[in-house]
Each structure stands twice: as structure tokens, then as C-alpha cells.
Amino acid sequence: xxxxxAEASLRRRAPTLDVAVVGGGMVGAAAALALARAGFSTxxxxxxxxxxxxADDEVDLRVVxxxxxxxALLDDLGVWMSIRDARAGPYAHMHVWDAESGxxxxxxxxxxxxxxxxxxxxxxxxxWTLWQALExxxxxxxxxxxxxxxxxxxxxxxxxxxxxEILTAGLLVAADGAAxxxxxxxGIGTRGRDYAQRAVVAHVRTERPxxxxxxxxxxPSGPLALLPLADxxxxxxxxxxxxxxxxVLALDDQAFLDxxxxxxxxxxxxxxxxxxxxxxxxxxxxxxxxxxDRFVLLxxxxxxxxxxxxxxxxxxxxxxxxxxxxxxxxxxxxxxxxAAHVLRRYARRRRSADTLDALGFDALARIYAWxxxxxxxxxxxxxxxxxxxxxxxxxxxxxAAGL
Ligand SMILES: Cc1cc2nc3c(=O)[nH]c(=O)nc-3n(C[C@H](O)[C@H](O)[C@H](O)COP(=O)(O)OP(=O)(O)OC[C@H]3O[C@@H](n4cnc5c(N)ncnc54)[C@H](O)[C@@H]3O)c2cc1C
Numbered sequence: 001x002x003x004x005x006a007e008a009s010l011r012r013r014a015p016t017l018d019v020a021v022v023g024g025g026m027v028g029a030a031a032a033l034a035l036a037r038a039g040f041s042t043x044x045x046x047x048x049x050x051x052x053x054x055a056d057d058e059v060d061l062r063v064v065x066x067x068x069x070x071x072a073l074l075d076d077l078g079v080w081m082s083i084r085d086a087r088a089g090p091y092a093h094m095h096v097w098d099a100e101s102g103x104x105x106x107x108x109x110x111x112x113x114x115x116x117x118x119x120x121x122x123x124x125x126x127x128w129t130l131w132q133a134l135e136x137x138x139x140x141x142x143x144x145x146x147x148x149x150x151x152x153x154x155x156x157x158x159x160x161x162x163x164x165e166i167l168t169a170g171l172l173v174a175a176d177g178a179a180x181x182x183x184x185x186x187g188i189g190t191r192g193r194d195y196a197q198r199a200v201v202a203h204v205r206t207e208r209p210x211x212x213x214x215x216x217x218x219x220p221s222g223p224l225a226l227l228p229l230a231d232x233x234x235x236x237x238x239x240x241x242x243x244x245x246x247x248v249l250a251l252d253d254q255a256f257l258d259x260x261x262x263x264x265x266x267x268x269x270x271x272x273x274x275x276x277x278x279x280x281x282x283x284x285x286x287x288x289x290x291x292x293d294r295f296v297l298l299x300x301x302x303x304x305x306x307x308x309x310x311x312x313x314x315x316x317x318x319x320x321x322x323x324x325x326x327x328x329x330x331x332x333x334x335x336x337x338x339a340a341h342v343l344r345r346y347a348r349r350r351r352s353a354d355t356l357d358a359l360g361f362d363a364l365a366r367i368y369a370w371x372x373x374x375x376x377x378x379x380x381x382x383x384x385x386x387x388x389x390x391x392x393x394x395x396x397x398x399x400a401a402g403l
Contacts, residue, residue: 017041017140018337019327020159020169022147022182024050026064026123027299027316028175029130033077034324035173036137040337043140043167045147045159053128055086060122061201061278063235065091065214065227065310067118069402070317079129086129089120089230093213098368099265100220101380105387107397117214117401120227120235123313142167147182152293155336171338172295173323175316178285180301186292192284192304192358195365197222198245199307200238202277203229204260207269210234215267216308218368223308224263234268236260237307245279282306284362286355291347294338298323303354308368309361309400318402319350 021032024046032044053060066074074080094117097104109117134141146162150172159167174182183190210228217224222239229235238260240248251259257271264271285304290297299316323346330342367379386393 016156017043017167017169019043019171019173020045020157020167021173021175022046022159023174023176023180023299023301024127024131024141024143025175025177025299026126026130026313027320028173029127029134030073030077030317031173031175031298031320031323032139033079033130033133033137034073034320035327036134036139037077038324038328039331040327041138043142043169044134045145045161045167046141046143047146049143050127050131051124053086053122053125058275059087059203059229059231059233059235060124061203061275062123063120063227063229064123064126064313065118065120066126067311067314067401068114068116069321070314071119072402073317073321074126077130077133079133082132083121083125083129084119086125087122087230088125089212089228090116091118091120091212091214091228092116093211094216095213095267096216096218097265098218098376098380098383100218100371100376101383103380103383103387105383105393107393111390112394112397114401117397120214120229147176147185149185150182150295152295155338157294157338170294170336171327171343174295174297174301175299176301178283178300178304180287180297182295183287183297183301186295188292188297189288190285191288192286193362195239195282195284195306196242197239197282198242198279199282200236200240200245200248200277200279202236203233203275204236204257205233205272205274207272210268214310215264217263217265217267219263220369220371222365223368225308225310226264226268227310236274238263239282239306239308249277249279284358286358287351289347290351291340291343293340294343296323296343296346298350302350303358305358306361306365308365309357311357311361311400314402315354315357318353319346322346322350 018040036042092109094107226234298319326346
């Protein structure tokens, strides 16, 4: 059979989709659902079946703070109420303080005319709930499926899977995480820096209640956050230099509780008990472009940021909203949804917004790492001033909320 005949035969066998989304984490699953709900024929390809979530299971160690923009998207997709009712920790206040200067800043939902600042939820609850909604929305789920290569030809892009199957789509969306094999296959480089830090995570019970407040203390070694869970515990995200993180992971239980009490300034009293601990490496990574031929990046595949602002997945879900709106507008105008000029609009808008945010979080990490007394004093002055500048504080809070 000639090469042309072989390709024609493969294309006859392969379904032609509007969009193939690769990576079924929170961002990819939300993208597949959003695009299918908008009327695009969509497939979601994922290497690993997500673990089923159950209310009887211990709270997953990986949690995220979902901002109002993310809640709005999940609500629009019809999944937010299920997530909220399953297990979600609302928070209405945020208290951030500097271990060195003592300066503090408070954010309060009520003083901004809102009920809440956000919710702390388990990653696998969000992912699982999205996956449950995919079938009814008409998304073809291919799992396990691994993309080995892809190539754009005219009005379509052809994906080659590890099992030899071929899929064709008008657009390939890569939401395959920070290590993104697809970004590498597309030849898109990244910029950023390795923080040489790990975030040690655990869920802890404290002597005093969390008061539905996200607490964050900036220490010279990195930020320590205690985020309010749906029960009376808090989720710890403690960013530490690599060697310190390894040491803290290896401490015996009582020594860990004692050190954490000191590091958290006993703000919630003594730390009474803790789940097992885990650690995640931290880096700043921005893709040099978000777009290639019939190909776009979104979520951590496009940007990985320091967790100090709790914004990683919120940026990813804003990518989803922008991509969906861009493709819907292109279709309404009779345009090809995979055309370069259509994708450019998505790529330009999201890359500039994500870059500004990522560099802002990076600047905060750098400023809070200052240790010379003069710089610490200047930082303390700046934070105290900001805490009294209600309009500016409100703008920062609204920006974080994605409003
Ligand atoms: C300690 C810590 C705390 C955090 N706290 C917050 C927070 O409070 N708020 C917040 O917004 N964010 C937070 N984040 C960031 C957030 O967790 C991430 O931004 C988010 O999980 C990224 O989701 P994603 O779907 O883009 O990527 P991922 O969750 O990495 O999903 C990628 C998926 O792609 C699949 N995949 C990979 N390669 C292939 C392939 N070749 N073919 C098919 N599938 C493939 C993978 O199996 C995976 O399921 C935190 C991160 C850390 C480390």
C-alpha cells in the first residue's frame, strides 16, 4: 500500500474531532468538559486513570485554594455544588505576617463586600468530579492513552498514540502538567528558575480552631501556610530549602509537631497531631510560547508558579475560560478554531496575564527572602503601609480572586 493510501485508510478508521485534550488533571479535565459543553466534539487522553474519590477516605494531601474565578467556571460546568457538598473548606479571611519584621496584612471577604475569599479543596476531588461529568457531556475518554507524537497537516493535527492508534483533530490542547512531554515534542522551551525548595505538606490538628482563615507566615527560609480544611484541621504548605525539607520530612512525629508549632509562631496554638508528610519541588517555569501549529498549552504545561499565592490551578482554569471563549467566538465568526490567528488571541492574552502573575509571585518570594536589617525594615514599612491602603489592598484581593 502506498503511503498516501495507508494514511487515507488510517484517517477512515480514526474519528476526526474538533479538539483533543491531552492530560486529565484538574485543568485538562475542566478544558475537555468546557469545550464539549460549548458544542465541540472533544476527546480527553490521559495516561493514568484518576483515583476514585470517596468521603470515607482520608483527606488527600494535595489541596488547592480555589479563587472565585475558578468557582465560577466550575459552577458554569455544573460541578461546583457537588464538590462543595462533598468536602470543601471555605475561607473568608487571610492573615499574612512576616517573621522578621512582625508586619502583617489582613484580607477580609466581608470588608470587600464578599461572603468568601475561596475554598480549600482536594485536587483529586476536583479532578474526579470533573471526570464523572465527562461522559454525559459527550467527551470521549481515552485512558490509559499516551501521546507519542503529533504533526499538523493543513486543517488538522494527527496524534500518534503509544499503542499505534492515530487520532485526528482540528486542535490539540496540551494540559499534560509541568513536565509536559507535548510541550517538548512541540519544541517549545521554558524560562524560569528552580527555587531549590520543596513544599512539605501534611494535614494538622491545632490547639485552636482555624477560624476559616488562611494563615501564612513568611520565614527567612520560605513561607509557611496553614489553610483551613472542611473539618477542624489545617493543611500545611511549608516551603523550605531542599536539605531542610529533607530534614523536616525525616523528623519523628513529636519533633515535627514541636518544630511546626515554633515555625507557625503558635498562631493556632500547639500542633496536636499530623497526617503523614509529603514534599513537592518548587520552580518558576513559563513556556516561551503558548502556541504552535494547531496546538496550545494550558495549565502547568504553560506555567508553574510558587505556591505562596495559591494561584497555580486558578491561572490554569483562567486559561480554560479564555480558550473556550476564544474558540466559541471563532466558530460564531465562521473561522477555523485551529487557525494560527485564532490561537494567537488566546496565547497572547493568557501568556501576558500568567507572566505578570508569575513574576509578581516570584518578586514576593524574593522580597520575603531579604534578610539585611535595612531591607527587613523597609519591607515591614511597606507591608504596614499597604495594610492601611484599603483601595490598593482591595485591588490586589480582587486580582487574586480573578474578578
Ligand atoms: C505544594 C503545592 C501547593 C499548591 N497549592 C495551590 C493552591 O493553593 N492553589 C492553586 O491554585 N494551585 C496550587 N498549586 C498548584 C496546582 O496544584 C497545579 O497548578 C495544578 O495541579 C496543575 O494542574 P494541571 O491539570 O495543569 O496539571 P497536572 O495536575 O500535573 O495534570 C497533568 C496530567 O497530564 C497527564 N499526562 C502527562 N503526560 C501525558 C501524556 N503524554 N499523555 C497523556 N496524559 C499525560 C498526567 O498523568 C496528569 O494527570 C500547588 C502546587 C503545589 C506543589
